[in-house]
Amino acid sequence: MDALKTVKTTARPIRRSTLHHSAVAELRAMILDGELPPGVRVPEVQLCEQLGISRTPLREALRVLSSEGLVELRPHRGAIVAPVDPNEIAAIFEVMDALERLAGTLACKNGLDTEFAKLDRMHDQLVAQHEAGERAAYFLTNRQIHAQIVAMARNPALEATYGGFATKILRARSLANYDAGRWQESVDEHEVFMTALRRRDAEEFGALLADHSRRTAVAVIQALQPVRAP
Amino acid sequence: MDALKTVKTTARPIRRSTLHHSAVAELRAMILDGELPPGVRVPEVQLCEQLGISRTPLREALRVLSSEGLVELRPHRGAIVAPVDPNEIAAIFEVMDALERLAGTLACKNGLDTEFAKLDRMHDQLVAQHEAGERAAYFLTNRQIHAQIVAMARNPALEATYGGFATKILRARSLANYDAGRWQESVDEHEVFMTALRRRDAEEFGALLADHSRRTAVAVIQALQPVRAP
DNA sequence: CCGTGCCAAATTGTATACAAAATAATGATC
DNA sequence: GATCATTATTTTGTATACAATTTGGCACGG
Structure with a gap:
């Protein structure tokens, strides 16, 4: 039948190749596992070398997690893991x-x-x-x-x-x-x-x-x- | 009247000093106003000079809007304004x-x-x-x-x-x-x-x-x- | 004429360098 | 000795430069 298109968008074959995407997943896991307990400051550079990435993708990941409510972003004052209220x-x-x-x-x-x-x-x-x-x-x-x-x-x-x-x-x-x-x-x-x-x-x-x-x-x-x- | 402050803090006295924060607000407004219609590609550089900012804060803003569901991010293929399905x-x-x-x-x-x-x-x-x-x-x-x-x-x-x-x-x-x-x-x-x-x-x-x-x-x-x- | 493979241009992803702000640290004055 | 002001350091925010990937075009072969 319609063998024309083999495109087959199988829901999500998208390779998560981008670093900031993996960083989001990684950080989320770290927060959920308690490896990053609530309230702790999250120094960017430290996490960078820990994850082996640069600040740019890490910061993008932090912004995403912020809009998910897992971290809080204080302007010019760094990010903290969102406390559990x-x-x-x-x-x-x-x-x-x-x-x-x-x-x-x-x-x-x-x-x-x-x-x-x-x-x-x-x-x-x-x-x-x-x-x-x-x-x-x-x-x-x-x-x-x-x-x-x-x-x-x-x-x-x-x-x-x-x-x-x-x-x-x-x-x-x-x-x-x-x-x-x-x-x-x-x-x-x-x-x-x-x-x-x-x-x-x-x-x-x-x-x-x-x-x-x-x-x-x-x-x-x-x-x-x-x-x-x- | 209150000519003292036109700041209008509305529950959040946090100054939106960061560019990416204002970029989020700006882009969200542009999308809601229909200025950026659903489905259009969003070339980063073009938006950058339009908003007068660099790519870094713009990209951070796009990530936030993506997790809000207002834009879709295709890895290596650019961002599009989320279509209204x-x-x-x-x-x-x-x-x-x-x-x-x-x-x-x-x-x-x-x-x-x-x-x-x-x-x-x-x-x-x-x-x-x-x-x-x-x-x-x-x-x-x-x-x-x-x-x-x-x-x-x-x-x-x-x-x-x-x-x-x-x-x-x-x-x-x-x-x-x-x-x-x-x-x-x-x-x-x-x-x-x-x-x-x-x-x-x-x-x-x-x-x-x-x-x-x-x-x-x-x-x-x-x-x-x-x-x-x- | 159409399909395939390769090359070039453009665009995104990432890293680094620089600027601005906040925190700390130090010293001076009371 | 304590408090405040000023400076130094650290950390975040932004810009730019570089690398990687995609896309469009072109030549070549079928």
């Missing part, structure tokens, strides 16, 4: 609840059968990892499940916004000692909203997801308090 | 509906009495401008009303996200010939949700705002179609 996290979760609800509703409506099946498998894996006490693996699967739900919503704007908030929340989580008691609760909630998902009950699924998000918020923020007791 | 706008509105609902609900809960009164005054102004047929002024007031509602929600994350989407929607609106018949309808909807607001009925107000957003979406997307008829 519990109030800001609370605000983010407030929006996140709404996004989760929307994602759940849309996912029910727009998801493919294969995707629903995949979610089921991921959920089984999640439960298994919980029972096995594999904390790190559990968190990864958990994130993947929510990412999958968002992907099934078929809404790029939602996906991007969700991803940005998820990044910040992830950083807050890694800083706070997540309450162990919340773990079982969280798994239970997963169990419940999965039943709604299997019924393809869009409204209910969305509502349960929002609820799950809200409870997670409470736990995370509570775990965050000791760090910044007033 | 009706599908993307539809997706954005889908999220926007949820944000409007959230904003409305929170505004009812967290708004101050003086702010509610201010909204009332703005609404009166809106109606007057509609009756006077002052289209441009009406649109401005309309935006200000929604911005005020969002501000009353007391949620910076919501405000930032809302603002980003509003920018893109604004650009889509300016491109499309907004349907005249929708005007009266829109005013009527404002009238309705203002009554819910005066009752401080958070849920109802949020629902009506979301509804208003959804109807606006339909009108804007419809007006956008002729541009990209297949």
Whole structure:
């Protein structure tokens, strides 16, 4: 048929050849891993030789991360890794609840059968990892499940916004000692909203997801308090 | 009057001394005003002499606008003003509906009495401008009303996200010939949700705002179609 | 006449050099 | 001895120069 065009824009074959692009990825990872803790100044030259690049691409990367909210730029005074403000996290979760609800509703409506099946498998894996006490693996699967739900919503704007908030929340989580008691609760909630998902009950699924998000918020923020007791 | 300072700090006394910061503002305005239409290539050197700056701050500005979604960066192939894709706008509105609902609900809960009164005054102004047929002024007031509602929600994350989407929607609106018949309808909807607001009925107000957003979406997307008829 | 390969021009990506501002460090004065 | 002013150092902001990649054109061969 149309074998004319082999162009095949395969979504993103774009090679990340540019240094500032890799620098963004690298710095973001460093911030998320806690290698660059919140509040620390980020001397440009030092990071330059650490990453083996020049100041130009590094500065471009810092500007991007700034507009993502991961670093703060003070004119003529250098950049600092954005501090994790519990109030800001609370605000983010407030929006996140709404996004989760929307994602759940849309996912029910727009998801493919294969995707629903995949979610089921991921959920089984999640439960298994919980029972096995594999904390790190559990968190990864958990994130993947929510990412999958968002992907099934078929809404790029939602996906991007969700991803940005998820990044910040992830950083807050890694800083706070997540309450162990919340773990079982969280798994239970997963169990419940999965039943709604299997019924393809869009409204209910969305509502349960929002609820799950809200409870997670409470736990995370509570775990965050000791760090910044007033 | 206040002839002392025309600075007009608006919550941010930070002097925009850096060139790349002003470049971001300048370019964003140029894109929103349609001076840089969607899809056009953006030769760096040309813009440089046009803005009277060097390539370094300009490139930093382009990276920021890229992460805002206003320009697209193709590695080694230059930057283009992001095209306005009706599908993307539809997706954005889908999220926007949820944000409007959230904003409305929170505004009812967290708004101050003086702010509610201010909204009332703005609404009166809106109606007057509609009756006077002052289209441009009406649109401005309309935006200000929604911005005020969002501000009353007391949620910076919501405000930032809302603002980003509003920018893109604004650009889509300016491109499309907004349907005249929708005007009266829109005013009527404002009238309705203002009554819910005066009752401080958070849920109802949020629902009506979301509804208003959804109807606006339909009108804007419809007006956008002729541009990209297949 | 059309396709392929190579070369040249233009444009982007990166590095470095210079200018301006902020922080520190020092010394003078009270 | 402490505080303020002034200077020196460091760090950021900007400009320019150089390297790498893409794009358009041209010649050559089919």
